[in-house]
Amino acid sequence: MDWYEKLNDYFPEHEMKDPNQLKDLIEEKDVYHIEETDDYIILYADFPTFLFIDYLLVISNSRGKGMGTKVLDRLKKRGKMILLEAEPSDPDNEDTRRRLAFYEKNGFRKADQIRYVREDDEGRPFSMYILYWAPTEIPQETIMGKMEKACEEIHNFRAKKYYGRLLADPDKVLNWKQ
Template identity: 55%
Template sequence: MDWYNRLNDYFPKEEMKKYSHLRDLIQDQDMYHKEETEDYLLLYGEFSSFVFVDYLLVNQKRRGSGVGSKVIRNLKEKRKPILLEVEPADPQVADTQKRIHFYRKNGFQVADQIHYEREADNGETFSLNIHYWTPKPVPQAKIYHMMSKACHHIHNFRSEQHYGRIQADPDEVLELKQPVLS
């Protein structure tokens, strides 16, 4: 359970799944994986057509040393689109800006046509941005459908059992906006 404490100490409370939920994902979802070393902790779902990074945590002492970029490179070798959720930049929280810079540096772009808003256990809503990397160009409508699948198979996996509710109904938390034509 040390790995869970590491995640819980770093990620915002509203983004954390319960230990029992993550345990069930790891044990009972063949596509959900946990990689743990002293340098990093990675939890992700590998679907047939894409990878969804649920959590990536690099040991604080190793940040800036290339560990995170190496983890991302290893995922890119699967030659599938990679999706993940990132908090919007908050000038009050330096780590939010560092995360965005890290993903941008590693070739990720923001799915600016997808609005993603979740509800925390206390009823407050929070927004996350979907960042993605693809080996070849993919329309954001396809990213939207991949994210819907991640919500269904990861966020909502036994969520009623663990939280008493569906955590991320794609029809309610995701919205695909039309691109702005210039």
């Protein structure tokens, strides 16, 4: 699972799933897919009404050449809403700013009415943005419902087996901003 090492080297530890959970998702969930090339790695769920990008990594020597945009454009052609999670911009971490700028440049918007806060293995909370792209205007209530499904079916798939807890109980991690 060389692809896992590449993801693990790039993404923060608290965002990485157990490699065996990912292996089970790929092998046993019809909606969950991996694509790996010399230029990128993407793990995503293709639900009937939306796509959920779990991980997207453009390999470092391919960055800045439009590869990530090509991957997203190919997914957009399916005509479904696309959801993903991204870290908030951190002034001390250039990658967080670049990632958000990349998704914004590609037409993704922040679901600014939804608060999404998970916990790491030590119980420390961390916030994530929910970013979305849609071929037509979508109410944030719809985004909330799709994100609940992604939490239930992807993040929490066999989570108790691998972590002893749910990774993202939708009733606890997703809330409307006041």
